Amino acid sequence: MSAKLLDGKKLAEEVRVGLGPRVRALAELGVVPGLAVLLVGEDPASVSYVTAKEKACADLGMRSTEVRLPATAGEDEILAVVRRFNADPSVHGVLVQLPLPEGVSEARVIEEISPEKDVDGFTPVNVGRMVIGEPCFLPCTPHGVLKLIEVSGIRTAGAHAVVVGRSNIVGKPLATLLARKSVNATVTVCHTGTRDLAEHTRRADILIACAGTPELIKADMVKPGACVIDVGVNRVDDPSRAKGWRLVGDVDFDAVKEVAGSITPVPGGVGPMTITMLLYNTVESAERARARA
Numbered sequence: 001m002s003a004k005l006l007d008g009k010k011l012a013e014e015v016r017v018g019l020g021p022r023v024r025a026l027a028e029l030g031v032v033p034g035l036a037v038l039l040v041g042e043d044p045a046s047v048s049y050v051t052a053k054e055k056a057c058a059d060l061g062m063r064s065t066e067v068r069l070p071a072t073a074g075e076d077e078i079l080a081v082v083r084r085f086n087a088d089p090s091v092h093g094v095l096v097q098l099p100l101p102e103g104v105s106e107a108r109v110i111e112e113i114s115p116e117k118d119v120d121g122f123t124p125v126n127v128g129r130m131v132i133g134e135p136c137f138l139p140c141t142p143h144g145v146l147k148l149i150e151v152s153g154i155r156t157a158g159a160h161a162v163v164v165g166r167s168n169i170v171g172k173p174l175a176t177l178l179a180r181k182s183v184n185a186t187v188t189v190c191h192t193g194t195r196d197l198a199e200h201t202r203r204a205d206i207l208i209a210c211a212g213t214p215e216l217i218k219a220d221m222v223k224p225g226a227c228v229i230d231v232g233v234n235r236v237d238d239p240s241r242a243k244g245w246r247l248v249g250d251v252d253f254d255a256v257k258e259v260a261g262s263i264t265p266v267p268g269g270v271g272p273m274t275i276t277m278l279l280y281n282t283v284e285s286a287e288r289a290r291a292r293a
């Protein structure tokens with residue numbers, strides 16, 4: 001293996017340790033940072049994400065509350081829960097786990113979240129603030145990716161960053177943040193309409209795979225020495241495992257690690273950073289609420 005492993009688990013732990021004193025300082029003022037989670041339906045990946053988020057809150061001495069609705073829940077029922085969270089002063093962060101069931105407008109539900117409690121950074125207000133560089137909650141996965149790149153000493157200024165994927169949650173915000181003056185990368189965004197994906201990825205100094213396609217990025221698509229960040233979390237069938245499946249990223253890890261200069265593993269790379277940045281935003285939100293009080 002030639003690539004250096006970018007250890008998201010270790011960095012996530014360091015960031016969480018740094019949050020500890022802030023949580024304790026709030027506790028002395030009688031404030032416990034609170035995250036409220038809405039999960040609609042029983043998608044196994046969503047259930048496991050939500051469980052991990054809630055456990056992380058508890059580990060840090062934060063409060064989390066959860067409302068679960070059946071997959072048959074209508075938009076009005078979902079909106080009513082979001083409004084209840086918005087109005088509850090013990091809730092500092094509101095998280096609606098995506099995807100929502102078919103037929104429910106995600107855009108409508110996200111718009112209902114109070115921007116002051118939007119710790120996912122998904123509301124149009126926070127997305128707009130991010131784009132124009134105003135203070136806001138940054139979306140957790142892109143924020144975690146940037147932190148991982150930053151602490152790993154990867155040079156971003158003048159680098160060519162190629163983002164493969166254009167989701168609202170990861171690809172689009174990442175492209176925006178990488179192009180910020182403070183990061184100063186030149187950014188290419190690839191997507192399903194890209195004619196020759198490998199032609200672009202081979203030019204990347206920093207390659208970020210967030211397409212949701214298992215092992216899309218092969219070794220011959222990577223420039224030797226590049227930094228490869230794998231945001232993908234895909235369940236693929238594996239009859240040799242007791243559960244019948246295993247997790248793989250959007251990068252063919254075993255082959256790409258022989259070419260890349262640095263690489264994130266799946267699991268243990270970006271995933272733990274996403275959850276940590278959610279805690280970070282929730283603590284920040286509690287501090288802001290306290291300052292307003």
Ligand code: GUN
Pocket residue numbers: 095096097098099120140141169274
């Ligand atoms: N579904 C997949 N990733 C995320 C995330 O970061 N936040 C929410 N709310 N839903 C998701």
